[in-house]
Amino acid sequence: MVDIKNTKVTIYDVASEADVSLATVSRVLNYPEKVKPATRERVLEAIRKLGYRPNAIARGLASRKSTTVALIVPDVSRASVAEMINGVVDIARKYDYTVILKVTNSEPDVEEDIWQEVFAAQVDGIIYLNDELQEHNIKQIKSSDVPVVLCNVGVDDPTIACVSIDFEKAFYEATQSLINKGLKDILLVSTRSAYYVNSFKERGYINAMKEANLEPNIVRTSGRLVVNYPFFIDYLKNHKPEAALVVRDSIAVSMINAASEVGIKIPDELEIISFQNTKYAKMSRPTLSSIDNPIYDIGAVSMRLLTKLMNNEPIENLNVVLPHNIIWRNSTKN
Amino acid sequence: MVDIKNTKVTIYDVASEADVSLATVSRVLNYPEKVKPATRERVLEAIRKLGYRPNAIARGLASRKSTTVALIVPDVSRASVAEMINGVVDIARKYDYTVILKVTNSEPDVEEDIWQEVFAAQVDGIIYLNDELQEHNIKQIKSSDVPVVLCNVGVDDPTIACVSIDFEKAFYEATQSLINKGLKDILLVSTRSAYYVNSFKERGYINAMKEANLEPNIVRTSGRLVVNYPFFIDYLKNHKPEAALVVRDSIAVSMINAASEVGIKIPDELEIISFQNTKYAKMSRPTLSSIDNPIYDIGAVSMRLLTKLMNNEPIENLNVVLPHNIIWRNSTKN
DNA sequence: GAATAGTGTGAAAAAGTTTTCAATTGTAAA
DNA sequence: TTTACAATTGAAAACTTTTTCACACTATTC
DSSP: OOOOSOOOOOHHHHHHHHTSOHHHHHHHHHOGGGSOHHHHHHHHHHHHHHTOOOOHHHHHHHHTOOOEEEEEESOSOSHHHHHHHHHHHHHHHHTTOEEEEEEOTTOHHHHHHHHHHHHHTTOSEEEEEOTTOOHHHHHHHHHOSSOEEEESOOOSOTTSEEEEEOHHHHHHHHHHHHHTTTOOOEEEEEESSOOHHHHHHHHHHHHHHHHTTOOOOEEEEOSSHHHHHHHHHHHHHHOOOSEEEESOHHHHHHHHHHHHHHTOOTTTTOEEEEEEOOHHHHHSSSOOEEEEOOHHHHHHHHHHHHHHHHTTOOOSOSEEEEOOEEEOOTTSOO | OOOOSOOOOOHHHHHHHHTSOHHHHHHHHHOGGGSOHHHHHHHHHHHHHHTOOOOHHHHHHHHTOOOEEEEEESOSOSHHHHHHHHHHHHHHHHTTOEEEEEEOTTOHHHHHHHHHHHHHTTOSEEEEEOTTOOHHHHHHHHHOSSOEEEESOOOSOTTSEEEEEOHHHHHHHHHHHHHHTTOOOEEEEEESSOOHHHHHHHHHHHHHHHHTTOOOOEEEEOSSHHHHHHHHHHHHHHOOOSEEEESOHHHHHHHHHHHHHHTOOTTTTOEEEEEEOOHHHHHSSSOOEEEEOOHHHHHHHHHHHHHHHHTTOOOSOSEEEEOOEEEOOTTSOO
16 A cells, blocks of 8 residues: 655665666656666655655756646636636646746736746746736746746737737627628727736727728727726716627626616617626526637647747747637627 | 846846845845845846846755645536635735645546645645535545635635535525515525535525424425526426525526526516526526625635735634625515 | 677756754853 | 863865766778
8 A cells, every 4th residue: 555644755765765866766767768677666666655746846856847836826716717717727737737826916016926936936938817907917938947828818929929819800800790780879888097918909890990981989988897897887878889798707797787777678779798707607697608718728728839939840820810700799789 | 238138137137236145135035124225226237237136946956935826616617615715816916825726527537636736835825615524525625735715615624724604594684584575485596516515505594484483394406507507497386486596696697597587577476586696697587685695705805814824823723614695685585 | 809889777866945063152140 | 371161264075967088899991
């Protein structure tokens, strides 16, 4: 039976048990083909017998790689972030990387510290998620001497690894689909705070509207329920758009609830298309048509890309764009 | 200016820059009071000048502690898990611990591997979240030679550190509050799969019902929307309970939606109290009365407790029970 | 039978810290 | 002055691996 208890058995113990040098033990662990099968078996047996598990820290020090990646996110409680983390973690496990979780809470000082910490921790790579990306963040990424993959954000720079959908195209298409129904008074509901990705969404919307000779109309509210719900109540009392695109499911649900409160029928009097396709979209009444952002896949692909970068594998294109599609539900007509 | 680039400057470089031995540099980092202020300043200045950051791995090897804790969870995308993680991470940061995230996906083999991995990683402590706790998991916890805090589950064992609310009491009280309104036909909606904590919730409900000489009535469904929604539609066509307690917000939302579909008025014909008080409770229509499980705090307190255990601080009681309360909204009458 | 080319293995160095122990210096009391 | 003791410092060991280098074999070729 293996010794379940985590007693400190080292490579020396294994070596003397198997009557070989510690170098040989190390080799059976790392380059098994380099040691004679008979010896290898003896060592493996000793490892089993003693329940030896190599000390990952000593290993990291000696090999100068930690097989650890840092996952830097603004906040884990957002549904989309959490799902992305699942994707990252699943692939990391597959490739035997340990993941360190760092949460910035969107505070710049904390973020600054975190970058220092992950370097001190000798991580081999970084997965970076930041809704509110700014110029200095880009600089930070570029100056890292360990590979970084930017997640769920597309940047127009071929030297930066990033994976996301094409936000602009997604909103362009969604807007078009409403225009094609003959709707004209189409609103875009965005956020007040400067989410980097929302600017892409806005651009797609504006382009589609302008192409159809329609006047773009953007309102901005908060992501917080306590502020956006009253906002919508007030807004919908005074405005009657035919349709709305909304940058986030949770905000769209507030809008639906407000419309119902004000007596506006959805989808008959107001059609809504939202973005992200979280569980909220299925749980709201009416259910919410939403652009599906494959966030689990984005996490998974980001991590896979990072493994390639860490192993210096050749990569055709650092800017990965994943496909999106719209899930039609009951907040839009047929 | 500090050298932002993460070039490899070691303790030796600092030592020679400040013209002291590396032991002294190490001391100013770890026991600053032990070195003469003048020397300390010189060393600090050298550290600043060179942009030195101690290598966390070497540090871990030499000190035999990693200042790293493992956070083992079944799945991060559940709203309650994600919020708990926020609590853990915030406190971990405060006490300068790095957190390694491990996701079991509720697969026993994966979980087995993960325990081995975290021991190999030399973590100083473990935060463990498991909805489906079983006997062998308890064994695993007890045999760990590194402290473990069990999170969001109460166990009846004074040797195991755990933090949660009193589920049984919470459901007992919630049931009583419905009984006190004169309601008699009170349903408990639980899950089919054997979530360990749900057995406590059921016990609280059953006790309150029996004390009032009412017949307990438990139905079990799935956590998955695609199965529980049709289930409720069917159930509510054939049964008209006066009230229901539901073990999870998302399930309660399904029930509300099904009730509306079937034409049952909430709260007039059916009162619902749910559990967890996630964002769902505020977003559903009608809004959902829910037992508030302070899950962020549970994460935070767990991590704080773990720091005490890791430092061998004396602890009065390993079983921490946090207070809960019911948030009344519109799925119940006044 | 000698030269050649692998294989397989061990000794020792290296990774970058912390920690122990001993040596030195400084300071206050005798 | 000593003496005694605390404060400060440095040398060296320790932590547990990986990796380099050299050596001893074995097998192959001429």
